[in-house]
Amino acid sequence: MDHAATTDTVAVPQEEHQQHPIKLYLTVWIWLFVLSVGSYMVDIVNFEGLLRWGLIVTLMLLKAGLIIAVFMHMAWERLALSYAILVPPVLILVFVAMMAVEATYTEWMRVFFLNGGT
Missing domain, CATH: 1.20.5 (Single alpha-helices involved in coiled-coils or other helix-helix interfaces)
Structure with a gap:
């Protein structure tokens, strides 16, 4: 029996974890804050009608897109x-x-x- 064959260790690949930089998350949090302030400003400025709802829906979709892309990692899927x-x-x-x-x-x-x- 070949002694060298029994003592060789099998190379197990290390798990690869992708670390995203904290700067990315902070940037997204800042953008979410800015978009939320924009949503509140629509109410404060008293926009009415189609403009009001168009702005609210647009800002909401932008926030949802950021959350899906970064925090749900869809940008890398x-x-x-x-x-x-x-x-x-x-x-x-x-x-x-x-x-x-x-x-x-x-x-x-x-x-x-x-x-x-x-």
């Missing part, structure tokens, strides 16, 4: 995993928009034809 997580909500929004258009059309048709065309 494979493209297939990103698509698996991000595509379904986008499709749901598309279907909701389609239903809203259909609902408006149906309401218009009912008003036009059931009220004698007035």
Whole structure:
């Protein structure tokens, strides 16, 4: 029996941990703070109507995007995993928009034809 074959140690690969710099997390926290201040400023300045809701939704989506990209590590994931997580909500929004258009059309048709065309 070959003594050298039994005493060799098998090289076990070390687990690779990716450490992100603290500067990245601090930058994201600062941006989240700035975007939150912007959301509060929309209320303080008393924007109204579509501008108000457009700003609120835009700021909300920016904050959600930062959180998903950095804190949920989606920025470093494979493209297939990103698509698996991000595509379904986008499709749901598309279907909701389609239903809203259909609902408006149906309401218009009912008003036009059931009220004698007035």
